[in-house]
Amino acid sequence: MTYLAPKIWVSVDCLVFGYDTNASELKVLLFKREVEPFLGEWSLIGGFVEEEENLENAAVRILDNFTGLSNVFLEQLQVFGNVNRDPAGRVVSVLYWSLIKIHDLKKDKAKIHGARWFSLSELPDLILDHKEMVNLGRQELITDAKLKPIGFELLPQEFTLPQLKQLYDTIYGGSVDDRNFRKQILKTELLIKLDKKDKSSSRKGAFLYKFDSEKYKQLSKEGYHLDLKI
Amino acid sequence: MTYLAPKIWVSVDCLVFGYDTNASELKVLLFKREVEPFLGEWSLIGGFVEEEENLENAAVRILDNFTGLSNVFLEQLQVFGNVNRDPAGRVVSVLYWSLIKIHDLKKDKAKIHGARWFSLSELPDLILDHKEMVNLGRQELITDAKLKPIGFELLPQEFTLPQLKQLYDTIYGGSVDDRNFRKQILKTELLIKLDKKDKSSSRKGAFLYKFDSEKYKQLSKEGYHLDLKI
DNA sequence: ACAAAAGTGTTGACCGTACACCCATGT
DNA sequence: ACATGGGTGTACGGTCAACACTTTTGT
Numbered sequence: 365m366t367y368l369a370p371k372i373w374v375s376v377d378c379l380v381f382g383y384d385t386n387a388s389e390l391k392v393l394l395f396k397r398e399v400e401p402f403l404g405e406w407s408l409i410g411g412f413v414e415e416e417e418n419l420e421n422a423a424v425r426i427l428d429n430f431t432g433l434s435n436v437f438l439e440q441l442q443v444f445g446n447v448n449r450d451p452a453g454r455v456v457s458v459l460y461w462s463l464i465k466i467h468d469l470k471k472d473k474a475k476i477h478g479a480r481w482f483s484l485s486e487l488p489d490l491i492l493d494h495k496e497m498v499n500l501g502r503q504e505l506i507t508d509a510k511l512k513p514i515g516f517e518l519l520p521q522e523f524t525l526p527q528l529k530q531l532y533d534t535i536y537g538g539s540v541d542d543r544n545f546r547k548q549i550l551k552t553e554l555l556i557k558l559d560k561k562d563k564s565s566s567r568k569g570a571f572l573y574k575f576d577s578e579k580y581k582q583l584s585k586e587g588y589h590l591d592l593k594i
Numbered sequence: 595m596t597y598l599a600p601k602i603w604v605s606v607d608c609l610v611f612g613y614d615t616n617a618s619e620l621k622v623l624l625f626k627r628e629v630e631p632f633l634g635e636w637s638l639i640g641g642f643v644e645e646e647e648n649l650e651n652a653a654v655r656i657l658d659n660f661t662g663l664s665n666v667f668l669e670q671l672q673v674f675g676n677v678n679r680d681p682a683g684r685v686v687s688v689l690y691w692s693l694i695k696i697h698d699l700k701k702d703k704a705k706i707h708g709a710r711w712f713s714l715s716e717l718p719d720l721i722l723d724h725k726e727m728v729n730l731g732r733q734e735l736i737t738d739a740k741l742k743p744i745g746f747e748l749l750p751q752e753f754t755l756p757q758l759k760q761l762y763d764t765i766y767g768g769s770v771d772d773r774n775f776r777k778q779i780l781k782t783e784l785l786i787k788l789d790k791k792d793k794s795s796s797r798k799g800a801f802l803y804k805f806d807s808e809k810y811k812q813l814s815k816e817g818y819h820l821d822l823k824i
Numbered sequence: 825a826c827a828a829a830a831g832t833g834t835t836g837a838c839c840g841t842a843c844a845c846c847c848a849t850g851t
Numbered sequence: 852a853c854a855t856g857g858g859t860g861t862a863c864g865g866t867c868a869a870c871a872c873t874t875t876t877g878t
Contacts, residue, residue, distance in 0.1 A: 367642065370603075370643075372602060372645075413686075415600040416677055418676045418677055420675075443673050445648060446649070447646055447648055452597065453597060455597070456688075458675070
């Protein structure tokens with residue numbers, strides 16, 4: 365049994381964000397394209413979907429190939445399917461986005477494919493419509509950071525409140541009032557305060573916290589929705 | 595130039611919602627599938643993407659084919675791409691959703707393809723993963739109705755506040771306080787009150803309003819976001 | 825005059841926001 | 852002792868949520 369319809373190449377591109385806590389900068393993982401056309405130019409990590417491979421699995425495979433990571437935040441964003449988006453042929457590309465802890469990146473895997481981080485402020489030219497994809501992801505980040513606990517995907521397992529605030533400041537490009545930010549974030553009761561301090565950036569040291577993902581899952585089931593007023 | 599990768603069928607399915615103001619019911623447009631497999635079973639309207647056709651254009655074409663409508667609300671929702679979602683072969687389907695005014699449907703066009711409305715409460719069995727698609731759309735409706743002026747896509751050009759409230763009640767499956775609803779919706783200043791009344795449902799008659807889409811576009815550019823507390 | 829739906833205001837509770845000083849520590 | 856970043860509380864104004872009666876008009 366078969367359909368009378370044209371077949372099309374389907375690819376998956378994966379927009380990977382990381383956050384450099386030291387520089388307070390959002391970064392995107394790019395790699396040097398290994399095939400013609402655009403050989404050697406900067407591109408989102410990506411690849412074609414195999415015959416016997418779910419889209420989701422393709423995204424997982426690609427992410428693992430370039431970062432060595434699995435079980436991280438990875439969601440479908442949008443499909444790009446204009447006829448002429450790729451001059452080499454008709455390719456429909458499914459864009460996924462991923463948020464990872466920047467230090468978890470397996471550097472050997474990244475190196476093999478010439479992948480490296482770029483600050484959002486210093487993005488090189490990207491092939492095809494990949495710039496558009498990055499912009500879409502930035503927008504999504506802005507929208508979602510208030511509504512879902514995605515910030516914690518970008519920070520180390522254990523983080524300080526100043527770090528968390530810095531991250532939100534970076535995403536929203538403005539400075540939030542310190543006291544109000546703490547009130548907002550602690551009010552959710554989704555942070556577990558640890559008995560340790562991080563002294564790497566001050567003499568006093570800042571308490572470390574971790575995100576209570578179990579509690580969040582539980583609350584989500586009961587209809588709870590995060591809604592930070594930042 | 596060509597890629598060494600498998601090619602895949604790409605289809606577009608289009609989830610069309612309408613709102614029956616009389617019965618206060620949300621409806622979905624379904625049609626009897628015209629090809630094997632699943633010939634004669636109920637399905638979302640859809641079709642394959644042509645070789646030289648943008649995804650968006652395919653959605654527009656399909657919607658026009660079945661409804662005779664263009665220039666209506668039509669947005670991409672998600673891609674469904676599991677290997678075995680269609681037993682007849684590997685098909686990746688891009689789901690679009692559309693909101694239309696139920697009486698604008700061109701009945702002759704719909705009839706040609708055996709398309710008709712179904713209440714959400716009386717959906718028949720659907721082929722493949724189309725039930726999942728409907729559920730995704732319902733969820734999207736719930737999320738978006740507070741944040742975007744999509745309700746007006748479902749109502750006639752001119753509508754009354756009681757009708758609008760009924761619609762929101764239907765979407766959220768609960769009854770909103772009448773006075774608070776009016777306050778919320780009028781506070782936006784996006785409704786234009788007309789000098790006419792609709793007397794079809796009461797002796798007193800309810801004032802007709804229309805949505806000020808120009809003003810909304812303008813405000814959107816300036817960063818305004820609708821945020822109804824329903 | 826009455827039935828049936830449309831329309832209208834007020835109050836209390838809570839929440840968001842603005843704002844400035846003390847604390848802990850390593851050097 | 853001092854410099855550096857971490858941490859804390861309060862008061863005001865606005866917004867959401869709860870609540871019941873009057874208005875209009877066709878019959």
